[in-house]
Amino acid sequence: MPTKVINYDLEPKQWEFYTALNRFPSFIAGWGTGKTMDALFKGDLLNRFYKNNLGLIVRNKFTDLRDSTMKDFTRYTGKHVPQGTKEAHYSNGSKTLFRHAKELSGLQNINIGWAYIEQGDEFPTDTQFQLLRGRLRRELEVDEDYWKKLAGAVYPFLQSMHDNPLRQIMTICNANGHNWAWKMFIKSPKEGYSCVQADSFENESNLPKDFIDDLRRMEVDSPAKFKQFVMNSHDEVDLDACFWASRLSEIQKDGHMGTFPHKPDFRVHLVADVGLDCTAIWFFQLIEGKRIYIDYYENTGKFADHYARVLDKRKKDNDYNYGKFIMPKDSNKREQVSGMTFGKAFKDLGYDVVVLDKTQNLDIAINNTNNGFKSAWFNENKCEDGLEALFHYRRKYDEDLRIYLKDPLHDWACLAGETKIRTLRDWIPIKDVVKSDFVWGYSEKEHRLIPTKIGSCGPTRKNAEVWEIGLDSGKYIRATQDHLFMLRNEKYKRVDELSVGDSLMPFYEVLNRRYIEIDLNDGSFCDEHRFVCMRFHGPIKSGYHTDHIKNDHFDNRPTNLQIIKADDHCGKTFIGRTNQERIHIDLTDYNREFYTRVNSFKFCKFCGVEYWGSYKTAYCSKICARKYNRKRDKEGLIPSKRQNHKIRYIRPVIERVQTYDICVPETNNFVAEGVIVHNSHPASSIMYSDIAISKGLCGTVKSITKAQIAKWNKKYRRTG
Structure with a gap:
């Protein structure tokens, strides 16, 4: 079949993005600037230029992917995309996959040559971007048939693609304040990151006149939207969440x-x-x-x-x-x-x-x-x-409805810098936590602990006065008076409302056969690495295991976990070990992975014996269930354990300290010193x-x- 060659003309900003040779280019621009067209053309080029290439186009929601992105792809490239497979195939063996955000976790053991994140401003964090980074490692081979069609003088960027195989993750966005894309591509771009920016009028020659006229009317009718979506302004003042930032920015410019x-x-x-x-x-x-x-x-x-x-x-x-x-x-x-x-x-x-x-x-x-x-x-x-x-x-935000609520968000409370935060890599002082970290938080929707991504973190006040809350576990937390702590009943109390004896929502973990086991506070236990892997990478099918890429069992970040075949995991685990070591591993790690595929390790609520069980069970046998009920009815109250995270004392701290805070979009709370804390605004x-x-x-x-x-x-x- 003859190779199809597509020729088209681009505006200067579109050409700049299209010819980018760095690993992570982005195009953040106003309405009608041709961002989508440009990225789809670039993905189409990468599939035609390299044989057996694999590209992935991602959007947050399936309906937007189906009704907009897939149709645009067919319009610009001529390739039909069946809704059943959501795949476009090329004659040279290359393929483009279309997936929405929740499907990314199910893409295991694939290596991609390029990816395109459509409307990155729809994603609350950079989680999907970071997941794709770990898959951008496909071996690329130039399609010589296509290269011959370009015989003669070629653009320098094509020659570079021929000499040095190009793997890319492209991101396009509308301006959306200081979100993850702004921080990554504009504020502090690292090596390999770039951003092309444009306003809508820079593509005026390719847009209908009535559309351009309407955009100009928006400057009067809806100035905030005009500034954000037409002029590509990244000011936080354009966000609906901010109450006063717009006016404050204006008077600041006016010398107030x-x-x-x-x-x-x-x-x-x-x-x-x-x-x-x-x-x-x-x-x-x-x-x-x-x-x-x-x-x-x-x-x-x-x-x-x-x-x-x-x-x-x-x-x-x-x-x-x-x-x-x-x-x-x-x-x-x-x-x-x-x-x-x-x-x-x-x-x-x-x-x-x-x-x-x-x-x-x-x-x-x-x-x-x-x-x-x-x-x-x-x-x-x-x-x-x-x-x-x-x-x-600013206003509170409802993640499900994607709207800002009318109530103000009180998020001015903070923690002292030495406060230990439970991340998925270790207990880290809050002052050392970075934006790429994952933490444990308590989901009020699921009524259990879940691993989740940090939205932002950093210092808040330079000389804040804090209070010290001592726990019966021997730990303590220093926090501002307005910081919120979650109680065992999922309610919150400020520091100045807490009382000695109050039970806080705890975080329990144990080391079990070289793995960390977490009490999810819903009656079930889980291996941290397996729970995290299933949460971010999808269900683990029969015949597959969770593997620590760097062989560090205590680094349970999604980037250090992968799902591989049981045989491959066995080979990686046993190679270079003695028979005695193999027997020990076979009785622990390997079997643990096999048997916990569906169920999880749990401890009987009555006898405390460890057993295999589903999330529905709380006892190792029916006998224990009956004995537990009789004991409960007889005693009326089950004595609490010695260390159940009750408050022993609350006292002010004389010295003033630098304080820090973390924003966790999914749960709005996180684990600090073994308890769940929230945020509280002057x-x-x-x-x-x-x-x-x-x-x-x-x-x-x-x-x-x-x-x-x-x-x-x-x-x-x-x-x-």
Whole structure:
């Protein structure tokens, strides 16, 4: 059959992507820039250029793959793709597979020559990209028949492909803020990574005129979408999740953030959000219609006397002349110490406290604050921590519905740097955890522990005040006061709400015959490596085993695991070993892999004997089941084990520390020091200042003496 040669013309940015010779090229561009066409043409070229090549085209959802990508492939290449096999075949033996995200884990023991991730912005993390990297190792042979058709002068990139076989993973995306693609290809590209960027108008000559006219109207009708999807802006402000980042970025460009010194002739008003999160206090002045935020302070785990001392010190150091002290409605309800509310405490200290009515509609308050930023100026140096919190104030995200919820996400809580996190490679201090790591988290949907991918990680606050939570296991965790801990009943409590004796959701692991075994907290145990492998690579068929690629049984990351035939696993395991060593392995590792294909190792709930069982069983025999029920009915309560992760003590830590946090998109929690922890935002207080100003409430406060503070401490502060 004669070889088909396709000729076509490309725009400059399309040509740049098409001729890329690096291993990981990407094309992140606006609507209508020809990203899909370009990538499909490149994949088609790779299949025609090399004999027996194998390409893989991936999209997040099957419906999008079927209704869009497969049809585009047929349109641009002329190759029919049957929906049954989802494969396109070439006369030279090459083949293109089409798969959606959940099918990737079932692709075992294949080596690909190229891959194409369609609409990478649809994927929440880089998990699929990393899985494909491990498969990009196919041996390539130039199709000489096709090469002869190109006889004569050829483009340099084709000559390079002939001399040096090209294996690639291509990624195309729409701009979607600072997602995984932006971080990988734009912010910090490593060697072999590249990115072509373009806006929609750079392909204007190939697009219908009415489409171009409509795009221009979007600049007025929907400026955020225009900036993101037409002009290819990666600013976080374009994400629907962010409440205020767009407006804050605008006023920052307009010079609203810089050095704005305090003016002694004008009063300094205070606004605080008390207790719901970390207590945050903003200092601002009203000058000639401008709202100038000159200072900021936040802390956790402190009573009102602490903040009184801070305010008094800043008054003396900076010559502040305080005006109104604005607080939310709950400052009159939430008791800080011994029956004394936060608002009452500051009134007794001479402050002119203004307590706002309860906010009836949070969305309206957030929107009004967003509009109020037009008249706001910030002293950037003194308000650095507060501004960072405002920029990151965003909505919660529903992964199933792929929508942002109306409720704000409180994710400003953090852990001290030495806190050990249970990753799939070891217990790692949170300060050393990297984005490529996988961790254990608790799925509230599945009601059990699962391995999952980290979305992001890194430092949060430089000098945070933390509390120490001691566990009866002998471990302790240092966390900010607003950090959330999961209880045994799957409910969360903040650090300042925890009590001695509270049982936290535990993480148990044991070393069993050279493998790590995990208690999934649903009554079942599993071999970590097998559970992880099945979770990320798919079911293990009969006759196949899970193999550690690097022969490290404690590195159970998906990248170190593969599914291979039992005979191959046996050969790899036994080669170079003595007969005695082989017998020992045969009784442990090999048999373990064979017998746990369907079932898993479990411990009888009554006698504690290990047995093979499915997820439905909890006892090794019917006799144990009957005995357990009789014992339970007789005693009424089963005594808990000594180390069941109960809290022994909670105490503040004097020193301030650098804190860190991890974002885990799938579970929103992770294992730290053997328990499950979540995240908790000092942005609410900024809204209260806007409300007070709009009501004209900001119109002196007496000087606070040491005697007054001492009197207050003696009368109200909690003892012990």
